[in-house]
Amino acid sequence: MARYEHIAGELRDAIIRGDHPIGTQLPTEAELASRFNAARGTVRQAVAVLVAEGLVGTRQGARRIVLGSERSQSFAELHSFAQWARSVGHQAGGLVLDSHRRPSTPSEAVRLAITPGEEVLVVVRLRRLDGEPVLVERTVYANWIAPAVEKLDPACESVTQELYEAVGLVFAYGEHLIDAVAAGAEDARLLGVRRGSPLLRQRRTTTSQEGRPVECSDDRYRAGSVTFSIRNSTTANSLVRRAGD
Amino acid sequence: MARYEHIAGELRDAIIRGDHPIGTQLPTEAELASRFNAARGTVRQAVAVLVAEGLVGTRQGARRIVLGSERSQSFAELHSFAQWARSVGHQAGGLVLDSHRRPSTPSEAVRLAITPGEEVLVVVRLRRLDGEPVLVERTVYANWIAPAVEKLDPACESVTQELYEAVGLVFAYGEHLIDAVAAGAEDARLLGVRRGSPLLRQRRTTTSQEGRPVECSDDRYRAGSVTFSIRNSTTANSLVRRAGD
DNA sequence: TAAAGCAACTTGTACAAACAAGCGAGACCA
DNA sequence: TGGTCTCGCTTGTTTGTACAAGTTGCTTTA
Known part of the structure; x- marks a missing residue:
């Protein structure tokens, strides 16, 4: 060290x-x-x-x-639901509900830095915390990583860790947009809440060490299950507020 | 420079x-x-x-x-609704709906580092963006700053700026908890949405340059009006995810 | 041909020194 | 008494040097 x-x-x-x-x-x-x-x-x-x-x-x-005396948790948590869960003393679970390839939309192509229409892999996962469903993940993977993703166990606990062990991929950088949305029909059914009830949405784009976009995802947390915590100061901040888009 | x-x-x-x-x-x-x-x-x-x-x-x-090519905005935005609004080309407005003193609750006392029961100033503000109501702020101010807050114009656009000009107070450090909640009756009425509709909640505690807690607040944004944006990396992060509390 | 290893390049860590700039407290003055 | 000023302390900025450690592509070797 x-x-x-x-x-x-x-x-x-x-x-x-x-x-x-x-x-x-x-x-x-x-x-x-x-x-x-x-x-x-x-x-x-x-x-x-x-x-x-x-x-x-x-x-x-x-x-x-x-200013404070609480140990701040290390990064991995932000990308790895499982590792975060373990670090706060909970048990994470996951289950792939759907997985298929299709051409990318223009907006996905921009976020993944690929040509529009190039094939991508779409995976829908339901994540549980101590057995309770708390998160619906709709992730779009770039084509070059899709084969490794498809080989994963559908009930795989930590995608991040598995991908690292399988192909050495590190989710090094991420951009995140956080807002609140109403639960759609599918969200409601999967998370066991009423349609229209509040969800915390995190849209993220993840990039490899080399700066290559790996995935973009729309994650929706059941209200009350998870809270994002941020510290900032006048000197050096990494948080930005943006108008809705 | x-x-x-x-x-x-x-x-x-x-x-x-x-x-x-x-x-x-x-x-x-x-x-x-x-x-x-x-x-x-x-x-x-x-x-x-x-x-x-x-x-x-x-x-x-x-x-x-x-990794990116978008100008990240400077800190003040996170505390100053008005300055953020201006920087993204919108007009901010504010209106004090209620302002009164009362003894602090135990949890407030902890967050403001005061003795439980010590008097605090509670202010409820409705904030508008280009005329549209988008945010309900319920702020609890520590006693020592209360007089300066009470002197502010109820329609004051930027509390941050006014307090700086009046008494030289700088909101230097902040801790933020972000999650989603359903709109209560008052929230719904003020923001013009249905009861139970999703709101983005930001609970924050703000501290002066000297490390003295100034205020803690419960801010609720209408869904779709505002998005929080965060960038992170494996090296150096300032974001943490926590179990609901 | 493919794996191993080397070598150049690039970023990370550590030390030392000097000056700039902001803060705070005590001294001083009206 | 109350405000102002100065001086010492502390953090911020900059330069220079040396070595450590990781990456990458090329060369060597089996």
């Missing part, structure tokens, strides 16, 4: 442990540098990690301040 | 302009350094900005890749 990651970990633990309560000041860079016997730049890099996690606030001239 | 910010801006413009199309490689650090006549460290800092914005993907050993 890198030196700065180690220092970041120590500081994070200290904050979570309560050594640095919320609202109090963190030690200065100089002090941390001497304590960890590292250069100031290395300490800055470590603290930057905590700032990015939203645990620490920083502004020029003033000592840094502890 | 700092040197690295300038370089980041130049690169961002070049990407948006299409000089570096999506999926292509960015110039190497060495080349950028010589082009901008800056040290490698400075270039790295510049690129880090774009990586944080989700425009560029990076991994050790390989050239950096352009």
Whole structure:
């Protein structure tokens, strides 16, 4: 592990442990540098990690301040329903309801960076959390990954993990659009809610390490089952609000 | 403006302009350094900005890749409905429907880091976008800022801006929980939708520069009016998914 | 022909030094 | 008393250097 990651970990633990309560000041860079016997730049890099996690606030001239003390979960959760579920102590399940190929629509072609009409693989999955159906996933896979997807077990728990083990594919980057929609007839039936009841919708496009789009998906969560949590600050944010589209 | 910010801006413009199309490689650090006549460290800092914005993907050993070409909007939007609206070319409006003091509930006390029962100011606002009601804000302000809030114009367009101008308060940090809920009777009446129709809910807690909680709020958007957009990557993320709470 | 391995290239980590810029508290002055 | 000013402290920016580690394509080898 890198030196700065180690220092970041120590500081994070200290904050979570309560050594640095919320609202109090963190030690200065100089002090941390001497304590960890590292250069100031290395300490800055470590603290930057905590700032990015939203645990620490920083502004020029003033000592840094502890903002939170909850461990923020790592990325994979956002793409892997199963891994997220496990990390919060729940059991994920999945079931493929439909899987077929068809020509891509123009909008899908744009999102997947392919030529319109090129064949894609459409998969509809119902996801459960501790047995309860909570999520309908309608995913469109680009043609080049379709064969590997079709080979997956229909009841496969973690698509992300299986694809990584099978072909070394990593879902490295994602763009997400989040809004609320009313449940359609199929949504309602699958999730066991009334038609028109609120669902949390997440439309995402996922990209491989090399920047190649892999899939785009329309995921709908039953209201009350899942909450997205985001931290932001005036310096460095990754969240944007957009007009409906 | 700092040197690295300038370089980041130049690169961002070049990407948006299409000089570096999506999926292509960015110039190497060495080349950028010589082009901008800056040290490698400075270039790295510049690129880090774009990586944080989700425009560029990076991994050790390989050239950096352009992932997106849309300008990501700056932070203020997330707290300031008005400034966000203006930036996307719409006109924001606001109207205070109710404003009164009452003792804080235990949960509010925790979120605002005050003693339970301490008085808070509750404000209900209806927000419009180009005349259309799109958002009901139910905000709870900590006592220490309440006087300044009460002095605001009830039809005030940007609370954020007014409070900054009045008392120099900056909404520096925020934590946000996003989910979907059904419209209650009051929500439905105010937003002009049917009871039970889907709303996008954003519960937030906002903190001042000094790390002092200022307000917590329950904001509900009419479905279709607003979409949250998030970019993430395996390295460095700020988004977390949580079980319903 | 296909796998293994090497070599050049590129990004990541770490250290050191110097100056810039913002903050906060105490000193000073009206 | 109340405001202003200055000075020390702390974080932000920039440069330079050296080495570590991952990627990629080419070469070598079986």
